[in-house]
Amino acid sequence: MVIKTAGELDKLIRDVLTAAGADERNANRVAEALVSSSMRGVDTHGILHLPSYVEKIQAGEIVPTAWPEILQEDTTSALIGGNWTFGHVTAKYAMDIAIKKAEAHNVAIVSMVQVNHIGRLGEYAEMAAAKGMLSVVWAGGFGEEKPVAVPYGGRQPVLSTNPIGMGFPVGDGPPMVIDYATTTVAGSKVMTAKDRNIPLPAGSVVDKDGVPSTDPDAFIDGGALLPFGAHKGYALMLAVEFFGRILSGADGFSDEEKRGGPTFRHSGVSLLVVKADLFQAATVYSKRAEELANRVRSVPPAPGFESVLIPGDLEARAEATRTRDGIPIPNPLWQRLTALADSLDVNIGV
């Protein structure tokens, strides 16, 4: 394990991405997104992704100097074309627009197409919450070419992890931020379980015949991921597909063979933003939101739990710890990052 500061990782990411062809504006934004995730303990969406982004640039899936544009717009909505730049760039651009529209008109809905991996959905929900707004982020369409998730009661995958993010300002404290795949686990967790030779949680996967299993190999050998929470999580997975891919019209923007690669070529992401103080003073909203959060947190824990949390609490704790102690990077990842830097003649100064 090596320990790095946010500043060190930020510089590493910017240097690697500019060496790989990104312009400074884009490299800065991707560094911001990855470091923000790593700082919050969401390592699955942090610097881990840097090597794959470089590969996607080299494969023509990401256009590292492109910039998003507004394809259609009115007072409360916009359709953003990402032009296949980094998804983090497109999603921040889109959320900025959604926030401005909601500031002026109370509510806004903004969709994105031609959008690569946007990283941690919670980051965009945090942006909205910091401006006093409730938000929802729906990201669909990842499974059009390589489906990994079965519908409830089905034996063949036709959908994907279909993540959803939501954010709610909570007084002076950190916002309540929700960000999860609508599958029980993501594919990366299956691989981690296999590496560690441990079973998956019940309800995670089915084998190739549609039979539920906790064996990582059942997934690897032609199986698929299950929606979380049986038919209820499955319904949410479908809702994400409708609000993400279908509403955005993403299918009409996926004509370029290389761009986006199989996972993002058909993907569409939509944002809903609503002013928290739409129907009451901001101070009153804040007081009520804080009361709810604190009431829930003060519930005595059930056996096996240390405390009751609200979504976002773990990330806020991790951020405090990592601000103080730095970001731990597992050695194998660090070796991949230094090898990547070497391959691009980037001096990472360590």
Added chain:
Amino acid sequence: MVIKTAGELDKLIRDVLTAAGADERNANRVAEALVSSSMRGVDTHGILHLPSYVEKIQAGEIVPTAWPEILQEDTTSALIGGNWTFGHVTAKYAMDIAIKKAEAHNVAIVSMVQVNHIGRLGEYAEMAAAKGMLSVVWAGGFGEEKPVAVPYGGRQPVLSTNPIGMGFPVGDGPPMVIDYATTTVAGSKVMTAKDRNIPLPAGSVVDKDGVPSTDPDAFIDGGALLPFGAHKGYALMLAVEFFGRILSGADGFSDEEKRGGPTFRHSGVSLLVVKADLFQAATVYSKRAEELANRVRSVPPAPGFESVLIPGDLEARAEATRTRDGIPIPNPLWQRLTALADSLDVNIGV
């Protein structure tokens, strides 16, 4: 079991409610809502509720001649005060407004306060879908006085069933309609399981010490309902509380002691409506929505399942069956309904 037509139930409900003090406009609307649920096989939200609505009128919780009003409004949002009329009246009034605003401005958010039980959330999602719109319905605040649901990892209830509804037009077929409690089961299902002496599904309840159980008595003896899908369903439950109770500012409208009763006095319901053809032609949206629905339905079923459904399929099937065969009413319920009619001197003509 007795069998009744939609028309027979409609007349019974209207006659009983007007005898109990409702005006004709309100009685007609409640009959429409209850019959619609009974027709779709959602008996938990159908004519079953009629006796309790009469009790709530008599207790002053429902004001059966009141009508909702607009408390605040702009081009894309409105806050509706239900004036403690039947929730079905308020919610349809609010959804009509949301649809009109979204027709003119593409997206709308409308919240309700002073709102009694609105019945089946899916009915409002169906209204929006029939006008070519995507929608979300969040109903929160039921647990302020009588909480029944624990947070994930907690041993004391502080929340409630916090239902969510969503609707999506799907070409010429029935819409995809989602409508569920964010608890694994509703309290009524616990009672049904106890009556039948069968265990609850895993993850349904905790006992008074917060230990998960499948025993209905564990719930009855000081236990509580669990959110569905562990931390993910719990997060959705909290999101419903924010979009429902907190966003609407419902807490500021609950000063009348009798009105709404303990469950609805603090409740707030919010509606999001978005035009399905916001970013593409309606015909293109429809084609893509239908393709998704049919692709999912055509997945071969897993062992133990007959077919793969999308949300709303079961209700559409039930409606076809009950249109042909009538609505079955269990004898004990029918006896309660006839006794109720007798007590109000209503001649139900059977």
